Amino acid sequence: MDGSVVWKEEMLFDGLGKSGFVVPLDANPSKEKTNSGPSPMELVALSLAACTAMDVISILQKKREKVSAFEVKIHADRTAEYPKVFTHAALEYIFSGQALSEDAIVRSIELSVEKYCPVYTMLAQVFPIDLRYTIFEIEDSGAPRVVAQGTYTPHGLE
Amino acid sequence: MDGSVVWKEEMLFDGLGKSGFVVPLDANPSKEKTNSGPSPMELVALSLAACTAMDVISILQKKREKVSAFEVKIHADRTAEYPKVFTHAALEYIFSGQALSEDAIVRSIELSVEKYCPVYTMLAQVFPIDLRYTIFEIEDSGAPRVVAQGTYTPHGLE
Numbered sequence: 001m002d003g004s005v006v007w008k009e010e011m012l013f014d015g016l017g018k019s020g021f022v023v024p025l026d027a028n029p030s031k032e033k034t035n036s037g038p039s040p041m042e043l044v045a046l047s048l049a050a051c052t053a054m055d056v057i058s059i060l061q062k063k064r065e066k067v068s069a070f071e072v073k074i075h076a077d078r079t080a081e082y083p084k085v086f087t088h089a090a091l092e093y094i095f096s097g098q099a100l101s102e103d104a105i106v107r108s109i110e111l112s113v114e115k116y117c118p119v120y121t122m123l124a125q126v127f128p129i130d131l132r133y134t135i136f137e138i139e140d141s142g143a144p145r146v147v148a149q150g151t152y153t154p155h156g157l158e
Numbered sequence: 159m160d161g162s163v164v165w166k167e168e169m170l171f172d173g174l175g176k177s178g179f180v181v182p183l184d185a186n187p188s189k190e191k192t193n194s195g196p197s198p199m200e201l202v203a204l205s206l207a208a209c210t211a212m213d214v215i216s217i218l219q220k221k222r223e224k225v226s227a228f229e230v231k232i233h234a235d236r237t238a239e240y241p242k243v244f245t246h247a248a249l250e251y252i253f254s255g256q257a258l259s260e261d262a263i264v265r266s267i268e269l270s271v272e273k274y275c276p277v278y279t280m281l282a283q284v285f286p287i288d289l290r291y292t293i294f295e296i297e298d299s300g301a302p303r304v305v306a307q308g309t310y311t312p313h314g315l316e
């Protein structure tokens with residue numbers, strides 16, 4: 001994999017990787033500035049969430065689970081002192097759908113973090129990552145109702 | 159730090175972090191698709207390059223070095239087998255300017271990787287990262303000429 005980041009101005013860089021998409025990166029992101037972008041650490045956190053999210057939705061689609069909405073939230077703590085690394089992260093997988101199988105969901109998270117997700121596998125060597133999930137049943141009225149919540153602890157970390 | 163990735167369709171997610179920028183992420187990026195974005199591992203590689211690049215340009219600007227162009231290239235190798243983690247990366251810092259100080263440049267790289275850059279600090283615990291630099295002098299004609307090349311080996315890794 002090859003890529004580059006090219007300095008534009010101040011702390012703004014354009015990132016270009018093999019996908020061909022230009023990714024702006026900025027040390028001090030601000031939507032108010034004309035040119036700005038997310039910070040590197042923000043992108044690392046989003047990459048972690050997206051990496052495992054892609055595995056999970058891919059597995060659930062293969063199992064024909066009826067997922068109507070899916071989101072992975074991430075909370076990450078950093079040291080106050082430089083280099084301000086992440087010290088802990090929590091991922092929350094939030095599913096909405098009809099008669100979703102909790103077993104299938106837990107298995108999809110297991111396969112992602114134990115086998116498929118490279119970002120998780122790398123970062124879990126550096127700081128602890130908690131995993132939890134919430135499953136909403138979408139009622140006929142359209143209202144969501146929590147039907148299951150739980151945590152997943154990778155075998156490798158026990 | 160808080161963020162989330164929201165499933166849009168197929169393997170496409172929208173990432174939203176504290177900067178407020180929406181970052182598209184896709185398992186199988188394609189500029190030909192209407193909706194697509196870079197992959198998580200691509201973003202991790204770009205975040206690594208951008209993180210240290212921001213430190214370096216910030217330090218060189220404080221030292222009033224006359225950098226006219228600056229780019230950090232990254233090459234990363236991955237395992238063929240899942241989870242396809244990075245096994246090695248090489249960063250190349252490429253500077254263009256007038257009478258740039260090689261000492262100042264080496265010191266800026268040192269400060270970034272030894273002290274400031276969180277993405278480097280985290281990922282260097284997972285796989286080896288080689289660091290090298292190339293300095294171009296921009297002639298009066300505008301033509302670039304290589305005036306220095308070298309490598310930097312962090313003390314912590316020796």
